[in-house]
Amino acid sequence: MVNKRIDEPTGTETVGHEWDGIEELDTPMPRWWLWTLYLTIVWGIVYVILYPAWPLVDKATEGVLGWSSRGELAKEMSAVDQARVTVREELSRIPIERLPENSGLFAQAVAGGRSAFQVHCSQCHGSGAAGSQTLGYPNLNDDDWLWGGDLKAIEYTLVNGIRSPGVDDTRASVMPPFEGAFEAAQLNALVDHTLSLSGKGSRNALGAQTYEDNCSVCHGLAGEGNRELGAPRLNDAIWLYGSSREQIRQQILNPKMGRMPHWSGRLDPVTIKMLSAYVWSLGGGEEFVEVADDPTVEVDEEP
């Protein structure tokens, strides 16, 4: 059926087929198009030689340049780390109570702490560090601190944890359960007295007596708490486990006590310092009172 001929008006050969009288011209490709095709072929060969190209069973061919996207990422990561080195070195050298004096470094530490907080702390304390009353995780934005709210105390808590098993220096204390210790009326009076410390309930003699006998050792006579023992203030507006009568009763009879893991060994000291600075900066941070009394700190010590 092939019937090639030269088309008169154009002078081009036909492809030799005819469909209902319609013939197709066998016009050659434009030269530029062909050159582009050849160029892409050359480019393809060069690419296959230089870069990873052929997929094999567990990986692809490596290519002469040895380039890989993972390698590229590693390079970028190390470049970022390099850029951070100076800040981290400075941070490791400065004692934490002196950090606020260096506002630039402090801002860097807060920024680093913010991102570390999202990774390591937000699971319990929340991404805004507001904690959770239902689950008993304290709010870190307020001015109420169970174990102390200056930079050093916060850092100590982070390093050693709270009631963290297997850590010698962990913050530890136990509130004994008073299940079965009180009669119903006595317990009611005690709850009333506890609420009255922050002006919410009525004072009564029985409750005051019970409180003095059983609670004031740790929580203080006026409910002012004790940070040495992590005994919460009872005369303020913040109730970690709730301020309803039922919640207070539950807490007396069968107390909940929070735990926090220690971070030494899991996070490096600089990251812990940055986290401390961040938590301190949330708005409730307390001044470190001893900083003025302790001028012997060697700031310029070489590492």
Add this chain to the structure above:
Amino acid sequence: MKNRDPGRASSARPRREGENRDWSVVVEDGRAKTNEPVSGAVAEPEATTLRHEPHEPPRQQLPTKLFEKRTKVHNKRIDGPFRRFKWFVMFVTLAIYYGTPWIRWDRGPYAPDQAVLVDLANRRFYMFGIEIWPHEFYYVAGLLIMAALGLFLVTSAVGRAWCGYACPQTVWTDLFQHIDRFVDGDRNARMKLDAAPLGPKKIAKRTFKYTIYLVISFWTGGAWIMYFADAPTLVRDFWAGEAASAAYITVAILTLTTFTLGGFMREQVCIYMCPWPRIQTAMMDEKSLLVTYKDWRGEPRGSVKKAKKDPEKFGDCIDCLQCVAVCPTGIDIREGPQVGCITCALCIDACDKVMAEVGRPRGLIDYATLEDCEKEANGEATRPPWKALLRPRTIAYFLIWGSIGLAMLFALGVRSHVGLSVTPDRNPPYILMSDGSVRNSYTLKLRNMESRPREMEIELQGLPGAVMWTDTIGREAAGRMQIKTVPTDQVLAVRAYVIVPEGADTQEFSFRVTSRDEQRESVVTEARFDTPEGSE
């Protein structure tokens, strides 16, 4: 295209009727073309925009090629009022382009001293006494709108004056054409050299010419980057190899584009690449000034000798082709208004010179509106060209253009140089403090747009009983007002803690920032205070 009525055309034919002339019709692109003069003077109004056959004798066969091969333009040197004006515009525009980055402007110790600077790295745009921040980009948008309207204004008033005198493509093409003339000689010498075989002399001349092209192109690309950094520093860094790679890439690209567009493509850019001529053709009408050939006066063409023999038969055009020879885009203006004409008016200079030599009145090719051309052809009185500028359309464009400019100047004059944005913390929305009071946290951004550090006071408005402190001072220093020093020409982020006593409702209030200097510039931004009580 409707065919013209031959009877009507002949009855309207003007004074000189070339009886011996060949009036045969040639069909080209589906349109009948003759040697008959076509203009508003002799035909329907639309005929003013028709091209008429320039060739004598007319073409005999249909053109079969769809591709128009480029014929290189070798424009001849000419002198005259328009050429001098073109020199002047070229000098001014090039001086502005190359010189502006080197103008200094003292802004005090905290800001760059370059008069015009687009500081991309710091996101500032300096223009003499004006400094624009990114959030004020609408000023730049306004400038662009003004530039567009300015082009409309110029086009409706004086036609394609932009194309003819001020367009960078025109200016640089002109510059490169002068280089051609300087190296290779005038029109005839250049044509001869082009046709000559490649020999040592031609190679030497070409090398020399392209070197000059390259130097100009490089200088053009180099001048561009000066607008984006401190010029003297950048020049030093550039040659020391320390400038940013973007600088080298930009210079390379602009050198290449200047070299090709100005050195080689030239009028091809105007005719085929640039959209502006097409837009302009839609914006011009019979009242716009343009460079036009008064064909009723010039046609039929004949040499001086022929005209002497038979003065009744020929028009003023002696067919010397000087108008074609001087044209930088290589067109024949006698074909009528056309997209290739950039209205540089060099043909007017050329024709006036020839008319003076042969003792005929000037202005066979002249700036005129098509309306006036028609009047002139019919022997009616015409207005001077400058009167063509004053008509409702141009005045309307000018008023719009001017009012945008005035509005921007006014806005610039009264704008505040302080700013405040408030971002409340939403996680958590409020914090209960141990004494029962409620705290909200806000990130305030204080903007100081002056070239000096400024003390600013942040003040609470509304929110009874509230006090505020910031991240750099303690709660013991809390008060209704805090003072911060905002560094020069920067935004200072301040964490503000606002606390209200127990029992407050969620409510609206506002922060007011006031500069503590003689200006006392002030700005108020609203915010919301959240409490556990909810809103009233």
